[in-house]
Amino acid sequence: xxxxxxxxxxxxxxxxxxxxxxxxWGIRPSGDISAKLLIAALAISPLRTLFAGSNLLKWLExxxxxxxxxxxxxxxxxxxxxxxxxxxxxxxxQGMAFASMWTGWVAFGLLAIVxxxxxxxxxxxxxxxxKRLQRLTIPAAVLVLAHWLLLTRSPLEALLHFAPxxxxxxxxxxxxx
Numbered sequence: 362x363x364x365x366x367x368x369x370x371x372x373x374x375x376x377x378x379x380x381x382x383x384x385x386w387g388i389r390p391s392g393d394i395s396a397k398l399l400i401a402a403l404a405i406s407p408l409r410t411l412f413a414g415s416n417l418l419k420w421l422e423x424x425x426x427x428x429x430x431x432x433x434x435x436x437x438x439x440x441x442x443x444x445x446x447x448x449x450x451x452x453x454x455q456g457m458a459f460a461s462m463w464t465g466w467v468a469f470g471l472l473a474i475v476x477x478x479x480x481x482x483x484x485x486x487x488x489x490x491x492k493r494l495q496r497l498t499i500p501a502a503v504l505v506l507a508h509w510l511l512l513t514r515s516p517l518e519a520l521l522h523f524a525p526x527x528x529x530x531x532x533x534x535x536x537x538x
Contacts, residue, residue, distance in 0.1 A: 367431040384446030395435035396505050400526050402429040407533030433476040461511035468504035471497045
């Protein structure tokens with residue numbers, strides 16, 4: 362059910378692009394959805410620390426992998442739409458000189474690592490290292506925020522989306538101490 366719900370925006374974006382919408386119609390929304398899902402996935406643990414008895418949070422914790430994989434899927438869609446809009450590999454590579462671009466690419470690379478090990482078999486096989494590698498989502502989120510801030514004319518939107526996550530993580534850290 363959750364997977365179907367999370368797929369609806371992708372279907373709308375892809376259908377719009379297939380119907381002739383310009384590339385920019387899909388670039389920003391796919392990136393926004395990816396960032397918001399990443400924030401949601403990262404907010405689950407601190408919320409569980411703060412509200413340990415909540416059944417909703419127990420359910421969300423069980424769905425965290427689904428939310429995280431959806432965040433990576435939307436980041437992949439964002440990358441594909443962006444690359445298609447540029448149309449030339451050499452121009453994409455030249456764009457890496459700009460911080461607004463390399464922050465997005467490095468964030469995507471980190472999320473790709475995390476997504477590639479987000480299964481039960483690798484969790485067992487990697488043991489102790491699995492959790493350490495999953496923590497790459499934190500620097501990825503910082504890079505996503507930087508990418509968003511560098512590309513927007515109004516940084517307030519990005520800051521408002523990430524501020525609750527930072528506050529939750531700080532509150533949970535205080536509670537654990």
